Amino acid sequence: MQTIWAKQALVADQWANAVTVEIAEDGRIHQVKADTAPTGLQVGALLPSPANLHSHAFQRAMAGLSERQGPSGRDTFWTWRALMFRFLDALTPDDVEAIAAFVQMEMLEAGYASVGEFHYLHHQPDGTSYADIAEMSARIAAATETSGIGLTMLPVLYMQGGCDASALTQGQIRFGNDIDQFEKLYARSAQILGTLPSDTQLGVAPHSLRAVSRESLAAVLELAPSQPVHMHLAEQIAEVDEVVHAYGQRPVDWLLSHHDVTERWCLIHCTQMTGHETVSLARTGAVAGLCPITESSLGDGIFDGRNYLDQNGRFGIGSDSNIRISLSEELRTLEYSQRLRDYGRAILAAETKSTGRNLYSNAVAGGAQALGRASGGIIADNWADLVALDLESVDLEGRTGDAILDSFIFAGDDTLISDVWSAGRHMVHDGKHIRRNAIEHMYRKTMRGLRERI
Known part of the structure; x- marks a missing residue:
């Protein structure tokens, strides 16, 4: 005790x-x-420590490497995405494990007790599976054993290059599975997670409306009928336009009118919603997974936080691209974005709670819900x-x-x-992770090797 x-x-x-x-x-x-x-x-x-509900661990190794203009003289989410695809082609399973352990260590030092790993880097650079189809999932699991962070693994189904069902490009083929392969990956991931501590959870992540078909989205939901469901939704204007052209509705409207979106869902970003969509999403009880630092970095747009909270909407915080790991800065960026747009102060405060308190309490409750984790408060029987x-x-x-x-x-x-x-795992003492030296040593070694290969 x-x-x-x-x-x-x-x-x-x-x-x-x-x-x-x-x-x-x-x-x-x-x-x-x-x-x-x-x-x-x-x-x-x-x-109570909040969950980091949305992470792509491997992208931590890219931090600081994408701050140049694109070929047209203007950089966007889409030019950043092309760079990310080129970068990940160089990553080995050993690299992924070392990078994941390092960023998870940083998350713990920043105050996060758990992470939802939105894991889509599944295969070898040519798109073929490793001998163990869940080799990369096993490396994420091994990293959590080293870091001690709580894990909700979210294996990602990624099938196509766009709403037109185009083939995956070279940068995307490491992500790709058909639904039969994904079922095998999911089952094997469950076996791997069974060796981890009992607070570990498994969910499912259809990547986005662009990357999965209507039929495969329905199949994934049947595969995991009660587990957390995470999905990118309405992040970029071009994405919204593509979905409208293919589906006849905006992304949030289409999803809510075709699926039973409930408390087990977490919709990531939602920075491009109309007022109607904002109200509709809030009323489902699902969690909006907000990643303010990444959304600022990529120019995604600003989530409509005040109107969403006015409808009792639930949200949590994620580090997404992991360009910077900071719980306090994620929450500060969320509030300041609202102030810049709405020309006011204390936008996300509540009648009985200050701005910081309301931000923090919502992030704690929403993160626990999104990860299917029995936490979210200092209460008996919670983790x-x-x-x-x-x-x-x-x-x-x-x-x-x-x-x-x-x-x-x-x-x-x-x-x-x-x-x-x-x-209950006491992983940070006096501001430092208990295994910082060893984890940092492996990360530095990995980065030196990557520099030689890229």
């Missing part, structure tokens, strides 16, 4: 003082008590997904209640984090 004592803690979405949290051997919270004497490991502010902030730091001096989260998100950064637990 681990015991943590916090000066302040956000317990069941309410602030409490002098809180003792006991963690059972199985990684779940055993008991929570307020107004207690100091005992065990003593921390400043204890918070002990916890993050501690250092109240002795300059930016948190004298802060209490919601002001702690406001200062963390808008005045400070992730260096205010002292400790992180994932399902």
Whole structure:
């Protein structure tokens, strides 16, 4: 039994003082008590740790390499995508494991206890399967054993180059499966995940309306009738236009009118929605998977956060391209994008919660829902997904209640984090991952090898 004592803690979405949290051997919270004497490991502010609900781990190795103009003198999402395709052709299974372990370590140090890996790099560079069809999934799983992060694996079905059912290009063939191959990949992934800790989850990810057919989307949903479903949706204007031309409706409208979108769904980005689509999506109870740093980096657009929350919409946060791993910056970027568009301040605050508190609480609840993870609050029987902030730091001096989260998100950064637990695994001490040196060593070695091959 681990015991943590916090000066302040956000317990069941309410602030409490002098809180003792006991963690059972199985990684779940055993008991929570307020107004207690100091005992065990003593921390400043204890918070439920949010999930990082959307990651493409391998893209971390590309960070900082795509900041040049495209061939036409103007860079876009589509020129970045072409560069990404060329880059991934050089990646080996060993590379993917080392990169994934490193970015998962960074996620833990940034305050995330778990990750949804939207995993589409399945095959060899020529598109043929490895001897084990789920070799790359196994490498993601191995990385999580090293990093200690909680994992919801989301194997991706990717079948075609566009809504016109065009063939996959050279850059995409490592992603491709028909539905029969995907069923084998999914089953093998389930076997692999069975060797990981019991907080591990398996979902399914039809990549997008562009990359799967109507029939294959229906087949994937039958394959995983109760698991999390994640899907890219309405990210770019050109994508919306292509779907309208092929389907006769905008992406969100088409999906909601043809499928039973419920709480198990997580729709990624949704930066190109009409007001009607925003309201309709919010009312389904599904989670909007927002990735503000990546969406800013790629010029995707701005999610309509205020109108969505006014309809009780649910959202979570993801790091997507992993160009920068920062929980505080993701939340700050989300709010500031709303301010720039709407010419106001505290746009995503609520009547009884400050901006930082409302952002954080929504991200915690939405992330847990999206990953099918029994977390989302410091409550008995939840997984002990916890993050501690250092109240002795300059930016948190004298802060209490919601002001702690406001200062963390808008005045400070992730260096205010002292400790992180994932399902009770105490992976970050004094701001550093317990295996940082070994993980960083392997990542540096991998990057040197990649530079020689690219």
